[in-house]
Amino acid sequence: MEMEASSASQRLHFGKMGYGCQHYRRRCKIRAPCCNEVFSCRHCHNEAVNLLSNPFDRHELVRKDVKQVICSVCDTEQPVAQLCSNCGVNMGEYFCKICNFFDDDTEKGQFHCDDCGICRVGGRENFFHCKKCGSCYSVALRGNHTCVENSMQHHCPICYEYLFDSLKDTTVMKCGHTMHYECYHEMLKRDKYCCPICSKSVIDMSRVWKRMDEEIEATLMPEDYRYKKVWILCNDCDDTTEVYFHIIGQKCSHCRSYNTRTIAPPELPQ
Known part of the structure:
Protein backbone atom coordinates (compact mmCIF):
# COMPACT_ATOMS: atom_id res chain seq x y z
CA MET A 1 0.00 0.00 0.00
CA GLU A 2 2.85 2.39 0.88
CA MET A 3 4.51 1.67 -2.48
CA GLU A 4 1.24 2.38 -4.29
CA ALA A 5 0.79 5.64 -2.40
CA SER A 6 4.37 6.65 -3.16
CA SER A 7 3.88 5.82 -6.84
CA ALA A 8 0.65 7.81 -6.97
CA SER A 9 2.37 10.80 -5.31
CA GLN A 10 5.27 10.65 -7.76
CA ARG A 11 2.85 10.52 -10.69
CA LEU A 12 0.86 13.42 -9.23
CA HIS A 13 3.92 15.66 -8.90
CA PHE A 14 5.81 14.41 -11.96
CA GLY A 15 7.37 17.26 -13.94
CA LYS A 16 6.70 19.96 -11.33
CA MET A 17 8.44 23.24 -12.33
CA GLY A 18 9.67 21.50 -15.49
CA TYR A 19 6.99 22.83 -17.84
CA GLY A 20 5.47 26.20 -18.61
CA CYS A 21 6.58 29.54 -20.02
CA GLN A 22 8.25 32.78 -18.97
CA HIS A 23 5.09 33.79 -17.12
CA TYR A 24 4.09 30.61 -15.23
CA ARG A 25 5.43 27.17 -14.37
CA ARG A 26 2.56 24.77 -15.14
CA ARG A 27 1.99 21.33 -16.64
CA CYS A 28 -0.69 22.27 -19.11
CA LYS A 29 -1.44 24.55 -22.00
CA ILE A 30 -4.72 26.27 -22.75
CA ARG A 31 -6.87 26.38 -25.85
CA ALA A 32 -7.92 29.97 -26.42
CA PRO A 33 -11.70 30.03 -27.01
CA CYS A 34 -11.40 33.30 -28.92
CA CYS A 35 -9.18 31.96 -31.72
CA ASN A 36 -9.05 28.20 -31.00
CA GLU A 37 -5.23 28.27 -30.84
CA VAL A 38 -3.09 26.63 -28.13
CA PHE A 39 -0.87 28.74 -25.84
CA SER A 40 1.07 28.23 -22.62
CA CYS A 41 -0.97 30.94 -20.86
CA ARG A 42 -3.16 33.95 -21.56
CA HIS A 43 -0.16 36.31 -21.51
CA CYS A 44 1.56 34.25 -24.20
CA HIS A 45 -1.66 34.48 -26.21
CA ASN A 46 -1.95 38.25 -25.77
CA GLU A 47 1.69 38.88 -26.67
CA ALA A 48 1.53 36.70 -29.78
CA VAL A 49 -1.79 38.05 -31.03
CA ASN A 50 -1.22 41.72 -30.25
CA LEU A 51 2.40 41.96 -31.40
CA LEU A 52 2.56 39.70 -34.41
CA SER A 53 -0.92 39.48 -35.90
CA ASN A 54 -2.90 41.69 -38.22
CA PRO A 55 -4.04 44.81 -36.27
CA PHE A 56 -7.63 43.92 -37.09
CA ASP A 57 -7.22 40.51 -35.39
CA ARG A 58 -5.91 41.87 -32.09
CA HIS A 59 -7.77 40.78 -28.97
CA GLU A 60 -7.13 39.57 -25.42
CA LEU A 61 -7.99 36.22 -23.93
CA VAL A 62 -10.55 36.23 -21.12
CA ARG A 63 -9.22 33.69 -18.62
CA LYS A 64 -12.64 32.65 -17.33
CA ASP A 65 -13.75 31.72 -20.84
CA VAL A 66 -11.15 28.94 -21.15
CA LYS A 67 -12.88 25.56 -21.39
CA GLN A 68 -10.15 23.20 -22.64
CA VAL A 69 -6.58 22.49 -21.49
CA ILE A 70 -3.87 20.20 -22.86
CA CYS A 71 -1.73 18.19 -20.44
CA SER A 72 1.95 18.97 -21.10
CA VAL A 73 3.00 15.50 -19.88
CA CYS A 74 0.75 13.23 -21.97
CA ASP A 75 -0.63 15.77 -24.50
CA THR A 76 -4.26 14.93 -23.69
CA GLU A 77 -6.83 17.64 -24.34
CA GLN A 78 -9.63 17.79 -21.79
CA PRO A 79 -12.02 20.09 -19.89
CA VAL A 80 -10.43 22.42 -17.32
CA ALA A 81 -9.46 20.53 -14.12
CA GLN A 82 -6.47 20.38 -11.80
CA LEU A 83 -5.63 16.71 -12.45
CA CYS A 84 -5.10 15.23 -15.91
CA SER A 85 -7.91 12.80 -16.72
CA ASN A 86 -5.47 10.56 -18.58
CA CYS A 87 -2.13 10.39 -16.72
CA GLY A 88 -3.25 11.77 -13.36
CA VAL A 89 -0.55 14.42 -13.17
CA ASN A 90 -1.25 17.59 -11.21
CA MET A 91 -1.29 20.26 -13.92
CA GLY A 92 -0.78 23.01 -11.35
CA GLU A 93 0.12 22.85 -7.64
CA TYR A 94 -2.01 25.97 -7.30
CA PHE A 95 -5.30 25.77 -9.18
CA CYS A 96 -8.22 28.17 -9.20
CA LYS A 97 -11.37 26.80 -10.83
CA ILE A 98 -12.89 30.29 -10.94
CA CYS A 99 -10.04 31.84 -12.94
CA ASN A 100 -9.02 28.60 -14.73
CA PHE A 101 -5.53 29.41 -13.44
CA PHE A 102 -2.65 26.93 -12.95
CA ASP A 103 0.76 27.58 -11.38
CA ASP A 104 3.38 25.19 -9.98
CA ASP A 105 5.38 27.92 -8.24
CA THR A 106 3.42 28.09 -4.97
CA GLU A 107 6.13 30.19 -3.31
CA LYS A 108 4.38 33.17 -4.91
CA GLY A 109 1.62 32.84 -2.31
CA GLN A 110 -1.27 32.80 -4.77
CA ARG A 190 14.19 61.66 -14.30
CA ASP A 191 13.44 64.37 -11.70
CA LYS A 192 9.69 64.19 -12.21
CA TYR A 193 8.03 64.52 -8.83
CA CYS A 194 4.38 65.09 -9.72
CA CYS A 195 1.65 62.51 -10.27
CA PRO A 196 1.13 62.17 -14.05
CA ILE A 197 -2.63 61.99 -13.44
CA CYS A 198 -3.43 64.78 -10.96
CA SER A 199 -0.11 66.69 -10.83
CA LYS A 200 0.16 66.55 -7.01
CA SER A 201 3.63 66.14 -5.49
CA VAL A 202 4.41 62.47 -4.86
CA ILE A 203 7.26 62.99 -2.35
CA ASP A 204 8.12 65.50 0.40
CA MET A 205 9.30 68.58 -1.49
CA SER A 206 9.87 70.87 1.53
CA ARG A 207 13.65 71.01 1.01
CA VAL A 208 13.18 71.93 -2.64
CA TRP A 209 10.69 74.64 -1.73
CA LYS A 210 13.18 76.04 0.83
CA ARG A 211 15.90 76.26 -1.82
CA MET A 212 13.47 78.04 -4.12
CA ASP A 213 12.66 80.50 -1.32
CA GLU A 214 16.38 81.29 -1.01
CA GLU A 215 16.81 81.61 -4.76
CA ILE A 216 13.84 83.94 -5.10
CA GLU A 217 15.11 86.08 -2.21
CA ALA A 218 18.47 86.40 -3.98
CA THR A 219 16.96 87.12 -7.41
CA LEU A 220 15.48 90.59 -7.77
CA MET A 221 12.89 90.97 -10.49
CA PRO A 222 13.02 93.95 -12.92
CA GLU A 223 11.17 96.95 -11.54
CA ASP A 224 8.37 96.68 -14.11
CA TYR A 225 7.51 93.19 -12.77
CA ARG A 226 8.42 93.65 -9.11
CA TYR A 227 4.89 94.31 -7.91
CA LYS A 228 2.93 92.42 -10.54
CA LYS A 229 0.51 89.83 -9.25
CA VAL A 230 -0.91 86.69 -10.84
CA TRP A 231 -3.62 84.22 -9.95
CA ILE A 232 -2.34 80.70 -9.38
CA LEU A 233 -3.84 77.27 -8.79
CA CYS A 234 -1.92 75.02 -6.40
CA ASN A 235 -1.70 71.44 -7.63
CA ASP A 236 -1.00 70.17 -4.10
CA CYS A 237 -3.87 71.73 -2.11
CA ASP A 238 -6.18 72.92 -4.95
CA ASP A 239 -6.21 76.42 -3.46
CA THR A 240 -6.54 79.43 -5.77
CA THR A 241 -4.86 82.65 -4.72
CA GLU A 242 -3.27 85.88 -6.00
CA VAL A 243 0.48 86.15 -5.44
CA TYR A 244 3.43 88.22 -6.61
CA PHE A 245 4.85 87.03 -9.92
CA HIS A 246 8.41 85.72 -10.04
CA ILE A 247 10.25 84.11 -12.90
CA ILE A 248 11.51 81.25 -10.66
CA GLY A 249 8.07 80.26 -9.42
CA GLN A 250 4.90 81.21 -7.58
CA LYS A 251 4.42 80.00 -4.00
CA CYS A 252 1.03 78.90 -2.71
CA SER A 253 0.14 81.08 0.28
CA HIS A 254 -1.92 78.25 1.78
CA CYS A 255 0.33 75.15 1.77
CA ARG A 256 3.64 76.88 0.84
CA SER A 257 4.14 74.67 -2.23
CA TYR A 258 5.69 75.83 -5.49
CA ASN A 259 3.84 73.10 -7.37
CA THR A 260 1.52 75.71 -8.86
CA ARG A 261 0.40 76.90 -12.24
CA THR A 262 -0.51 80.39 -13.37
CA ILE A 263 -4.14 80.84 -14.36
CA ALA A 264 -3.90 84.58 -15.06
CA PRO A 265 -0.66 85.96 -16.56
CA PRO A 266 0.98 89.12 -15.24
CA GLU A 267 0.16 92.34 -17.02
CA LEU A 268 2.89 93.33 -19.45
CA PRO A 269 4.47 96.77 -18.97
CA GLN A 270 3.19 99.45 -21.29
Whole structure:
Protein backbone atom coordinates (compact mmCIF):
# COMPACT_ATOMS: atom_id res chain seq x y z
CA MET A 1 0.00 0.00 0.00
CA GLU A 2 2.85 2.39 0.88
CA MET A 3 4.51 1.67 -2.48
CA GLU A 4 1.24 2.38 -4.29
CA ALA A 5 0.79 5.64 -2.40
CA SER A 6 4.37 6.65 -3.16
CA SER A 7 3.88 5.82 -6.84
CA ALA A 8 0.65 7.81 -6.97
CA SER A 9 2.37 10.80 -5.31
CA GLN A 10 5.27 10.65 -7.76
CA ARG A 11 2.85 10.52 -10.69
CA LEU A 12 0.86 13.42 -9.23
CA HIS A 13 3.92 15.66 -8.90
CA PHE A 14 5.81 14.41 -11.96
CA GLY A 15 7.37 17.26 -13.94
CA LYS A 16 6.70 19.96 -11.33
CA MET A 17 8.44 23.24 -12.33
CA GLY A 18 9.67 21.50 -15.49
CA TYR A 19 6.99 22.83 -17.84
CA GLY A 20 5.47 26.20 -18.61
CA CYS A 21 6.58 29.54 -20.02
CA GLN A 22 8.25 32.78 -18.97
CA HIS A 23 5.09 33.79 -17.12
CA TYR A 24 4.09 30.61 -15.23
CA ARG A 25 5.43 27.17 -14.37
CA ARG A 26 2.56 24.77 -15.14
CA ARG A 27 1.99 21.33 -16.64
CA CYS A 28 -0.69 22.27 -19.11
CA LYS A 29 -1.44 24.55 -22.00
CA ILE A 30 -4.72 26.27 -22.75
CA ARG A 31 -6.87 26.38 -25.85
CA ALA A 32 -7.92 29.97 -26.42
CA PRO A 33 -11.70 30.03 -27.01
CA CYS A 34 -11.40 33.30 -28.92
CA CYS A 35 -9.18 31.96 -31.72
CA ASN A 36 -9.05 28.20 -31.00
CA GLU A 37 -5.23 28.27 -30.84
CA VAL A 38 -3.09 26.63 -28.13
CA PHE A 39 -0.87 28.74 -25.84
CA SER A 40 1.07 28.23 -22.62
CA CYS A 41 -0.97 30.94 -20.86
CA ARG A 42 -3.16 33.95 -21.56
CA HIS A 43 -0.16 36.31 -21.51
CA CYS A 44 1.56 34.25 -24.20
CA HIS A 45 -1.66 34.48 -26.21
CA ASN A 46 -1.95 38.25 -25.77
CA GLU A 47 1.69 38.88 -26.67
CA ALA A 48 1.53 36.70 -29.78
CA VAL A 49 -1.79 38.05 -31.03
CA ASN A 50 -1.22 41.72 -30.25
CA LEU A 51 2.40 41.96 -31.40
CA LEU A 52 2.56 39.70 -34.41
CA SER A 53 -0.92 39.48 -35.90
CA ASN A 54 -2.90 41.69 -38.22
CA PRO A 55 -4.04 44.81 -36.27
CA PHE A 56 -7.63 43.92 -37.09
CA ASP A 57 -7.22 40.51 -35.39
CA ARG A 58 -5.91 41.87 -32.09
CA HIS A 59 -7.77 40.78 -28.97
CA GLU A 60 -7.13 39.57 -25.42
CA LEU A 61 -7.99 36.22 -23.93
CA VAL A 62 -10.55 36.23 -21.12
CA ARG A 63 -9.22 33.69 -18.62
CA LYS A 64 -12.64 32.65 -17.33
CA ASP A 65 -13.75 31.72 -20.84
CA VAL A 66 -11.15 28.94 -21.15
CA LYS A 67 -12.88 25.56 -21.39
CA GLN A 68 -10.15 23.20 -22.64
CA VAL A 69 -6.58 22.49 -21.49
CA ILE A 70 -3.87 20.20 -22.86
CA CYS A 71 -1.73 18.19 -20.44
CA SER A 72 1.95 18.97 -21.10
CA VAL A 73 3.00 15.50 -19.88
CA CYS A 74 0.75 13.23 -21.97
CA ASP A 75 -0.63 15.77 -24.50
CA THR A 76 -4.26 14.93 -23.69
CA GLU A 77 -6.83 17.64 -24.34
CA GLN A 78 -9.63 17.79 -21.79
CA PRO A 79 -12.02 20.09 -19.89
CA VAL A 80 -10.43 22.42 -17.32
CA ALA A 81 -9.46 20.53 -14.12
CA GLN A 82 -6.47 20.38 -11.80
CA LEU A 83 -5.63 16.71 -12.45
CA CYS A 84 -5.10 15.23 -15.91
CA SER A 85 -7.91 12.80 -16.72
CA ASN A 86 -5.47 10.56 -18.58
CA CYS A 87 -2.13 10.39 -16.72
CA GLY A 88 -3.25 11.77 -13.36
CA VAL A 89 -0.55 14.42 -13.17
CA ASN A 90 -1.25 17.59 -11.21
CA MET A 91 -1.29 20.26 -13.92
CA GLY A 92 -0.78 23.01 -11.35
CA GLU A 93 0.12 22.85 -7.64
CA TYR A 94 -2.01 25.97 -7.30
CA PHE A 95 -5.30 25.77 -9.18
CA CYS A 96 -8.22 28.17 -9.20
CA LYS A 97 -11.37 26.80 -10.83
CA ILE A 98 -12.89 30.29 -10.94
CA CYS A 99 -10.04 31.84 -12.94
CA ASN A 100 -9.02 28.60 -14.73
CA PHE A 101 -5.53 29.41 -13.44
CA PHE A 102 -2.65 26.93 -12.95
CA ASP A 103 0.76 27.58 -11.38
CA ASP A 104 3.38 25.19 -9.98
CA ASP A 105 5.38 27.92 -8.24
CA THR A 106 3.42 28.09 -4.97
CA GLU A 107 6.13 30.19 -3.31
CA LYS A 108 4.38 33.17 -4.91
CA GLY A 109 1.62 32.84 -2.31
CA GLN A 110 -1.27 32.80 -4.77
CA PHE A 111 -4.79 33.45 -3.53
CA HIS A 112 -8.15 34.24 -5.11
CA CYS A 113 -9.81 37.52 -4.14
CA ASP A 114 -13.57 37.30 -4.54
CA ASP A 115 -13.92 41.10 -4.61
CA CYS A 116 -11.25 41.54 -7.30
CA GLY A 117 -12.57 38.49 -9.11
CA ILE A 118 -9.04 37.31 -9.96
CA CYS A 119 -6.08 35.53 -8.37
CA ARG A 120 -3.39 37.58 -6.67
CA VAL A 121 0.11 36.73 -5.40
CA GLY A 122 1.93 37.61 -2.21
CA GLY A 123 -0.08 35.73 0.43
CA ARG A 124 -3.67 36.43 1.46
CA GLU A 125 -2.55 37.45 4.96
CA ASN A 126 -0.46 40.29 3.50
CA PHE A 127 -3.27 41.99 1.60
CA PHE A 128 -6.69 43.53 2.13
CA HIS A 129 -9.27 44.55 -0.44
CA CYS A 130 -10.14 48.25 -0.53
CA LYS A 131 -13.68 48.42 -1.84
CA LYS A 132 -13.50 52.08 -2.87
CA CYS A 133 -10.18 51.72 -4.72
CA GLY A 134 -11.44 48.43 -6.13
CA SER A 135 -8.31 46.36 -5.59
CA CYS A 136 -6.09 44.52 -3.10
CA TYR A 137 -3.43 46.55 -1.32
CA SER A 138 -0.70 45.71 1.20
CA VAL A 139 -1.97 45.57 4.80
CA ALA A 140 0.53 48.39 5.51
CA LEU A 141 -1.83 50.67 3.54
CA ARG A 142 -4.96 49.77 5.54
CA GLY A 143 -6.24 53.13 6.81
CA ASN A 144 -3.01 54.68 5.53
CA HIS A 145 -3.73 55.65 1.95
CA THR A 146 -5.86 58.14 0.04
CA CYS A 147 -8.77 56.33 -1.58
CA VAL A 148 -9.48 57.02 -5.23
CA GLU A 149 -12.52 55.27 -6.65
CA ASN A 150 -11.50 52.37 -8.91
CA SER A 151 -7.89 53.60 -8.84
CA MET A 152 -6.57 50.30 -10.25
CA GLN A 153 -9.09 50.15 -13.08
CA HIS A 154 -6.92 52.14 -15.47
CA HIS A 155 -3.63 52.01 -17.34
CA CYS A 156 -0.25 52.88 -15.85
CA PRO A 157 0.27 56.56 -16.81
CA ILE A 158 3.89 55.83 -17.77
CA CYS A 159 3.91 52.55 -19.76
CA TYR A 160 0.14 52.39 -20.33
CA GLU A 161 -0.21 48.73 -19.30
CA TYR A 162 -3.53 47.93 -17.61
CA LEU A 163 -2.83 47.88 -13.86
CA PHE A 164 -5.63 45.75 -12.41
CA ASP A 165 -4.29 42.39 -13.59
CA SER A 166 -0.71 43.37 -14.39
CA LEU A 167 2.05 40.95 -13.35
CA LYS A 168 4.26 43.86 -12.28
CA ASP A 169 4.27 45.36 -8.77
CA THR A 170 2.28 48.55 -8.31
CA THR A 171 2.62 51.42 -5.87
CA VAL A 172 0.11 53.86 -4.40
CA MET A 173 1.22 57.49 -4.43
CA LYS A 174 0.37 60.08 -1.77
CA CYS A 175 -2.51 61.33 -3.89
CA GLY A 176 -4.05 57.83 -4.07
CA HIS A 177 -3.34 57.19 -7.75
CA THR A 178 -1.47 54.05 -8.74
CA MET A 179 1.22 53.12 -11.22
CA HIS A 180 3.85 50.43 -11.69
CA TYR A 181 6.51 50.44 -8.98
CA GLU A 182 9.34 50.39 -11.54
CA CYS A 183 7.70 53.16 -13.60
CA TYR A 184 7.34 55.28 -10.45
CA HIS A 185 11.05 55.02 -9.62
CA GLU A 186 12.04 55.62 -13.22
CA MET A 187 9.95 58.80 -13.10
CA LEU A 188 11.77 59.98 -9.95
CA LYS A 189 15.15 59.23 -11.56
CA ARG A 190 14.19 61.66 -14.30
CA ASP A 191 13.44 64.37 -11.70
CA LYS A 192 9.69 64.19 -12.21
CA TYR A 193 8.03 64.52 -8.83
CA CYS A 194 4.38 65.09 -9.72
CA CYS A 195 1.65 62.51 -10.27
CA PRO A 196 1.13 62.17 -14.05
CA ILE A 197 -2.63 61.99 -13.44
CA CYS A 198 -3.43 64.78 -10.96
CA SER A 199 -0.11 66.69 -10.83
CA LYS A 200 0.16 66.55 -7.01
CA SER A 201 3.63 66.14 -5.49
CA VAL A 202 4.41 62.47 -4.86
CA ILE A 203 7.26 62.99 -2.35
CA ASP A 204 8.12 65.50 0.40
CA MET A 205 9.30 68.58 -1.49
CA SER A 206 9.87 70.87 1.53
CA ARG A 207 13.65 71.01 1.01
CA VAL A 208 13.18 71.93 -2.64
CA TRP A 209 10.69 74.64 -1.73
CA LYS A 210 13.18 76.04 0.83
CA ARG A 211 15.90 76.26 -1.82
CA MET A 212 13.47 78.04 -4.12
CA ASP A 213 12.66 80.50 -1.32
CA GLU A 214 16.38 81.29 -1.01
CA GLU A 215 16.81 81.61 -4.76
CA ILE A 216 13.84 83.94 -5.10
CA GLU A 217 15.11 86.08 -2.21
CA ALA A 218 18.47 86.40 -3.98
CA THR A 219 16.96 87.12 -7.41
CA LEU A 220 15.48 90.59 -7.77
CA MET A 221 12.89 90.97 -10.49
CA PRO A 222 13.02 93.95 -12.92
CA GLU A 223 11.17 96.95 -11.54
CA ASP A 224 8.37 96.68 -14.11
CA TYR A 225 7.51 93.19 -12.77
CA ARG A 226 8.42 93.65 -9.11
CA TYR A 227 4.89 94.31 -7.91
CA LYS A 228 2.93 92.42 -10.54
CA LYS A 229 0.51 89.83 -9.25
CA VAL A 230 -0.91 86.69 -10.84
CA TRP A 231 -3.62 84.22 -9.95
CA ILE A 232 -2.34 80.70 -9.38
CA LEU A 233 -3.84 77.27 -8.79
CA CYS A 234 -1.92 75.02 -6.40
CA ASN A 235 -1.70 71.44 -7.63
CA ASP A 236 -1.00 70.17 -4.10
CA CYS A 237 -3.87 71.73 -2.11
CA ASP A 238 -6.18 72.92 -4.95
CA ASP A 239 -6.21 76.42 -3.46
CA THR A 240 -6.54 79.43 -5.77
CA THR A 241 -4.86 82.65 -4.72
CA GLU A 242 -3.27 85.88 -6.00
CA VAL A 243 0.48 86.15 -5.44
CA TYR A 244 3.43 88.22 -6.61
CA PHE A 245 4.85 87.03 -9.92
CA HIS A 246 8.41 85.72 -10.04
CA ILE A 247 10.25 84.11 -12.90
CA ILE A 248 11.51 81.25 -10.66
CA GLY A 249 8.07 80.26 -9.42
CA GLN A 250 4.90 81.21 -7.58
CA LYS A 251 4.42 80.00 -4.00
CA CYS A 252 1.03 78.90 -2.71
CA SER A 253 0.14 81.08 0.28
CA HIS A 254 -1.92 78.25 1.78
CA CYS A 255 0.33 75.15 1.77
CA ARG A 256 3.64 76.88 0.84
CA SER A 257 4.14 74.67 -2.23
CA TYR A 258 5.69 75.83 -5.49
CA ASN A 259 3.84 73.10 -7.37
CA THR A 260 1.52 75.71 -8.86
CA ARG A 261 0.40 76.90 -12.24
CA THR A 262 -0.51 80.39 -13.37
CA ILE A 263 -4.14 80.84 -14.36
CA ALA A 264 -3.90 84.58 -15.06
CA PRO A 265 -0.66 85.96 -16.56
CA PRO A 266 0.98 89.12 -15.24
CA GLU A 267 0.16 92.34 -17.02
CA LEU A 268 2.89 93.33 -19.45
CA PRO A 269 4.47 96.77 -18.97
CA GLN A 270 3.19 99.45 -21.29
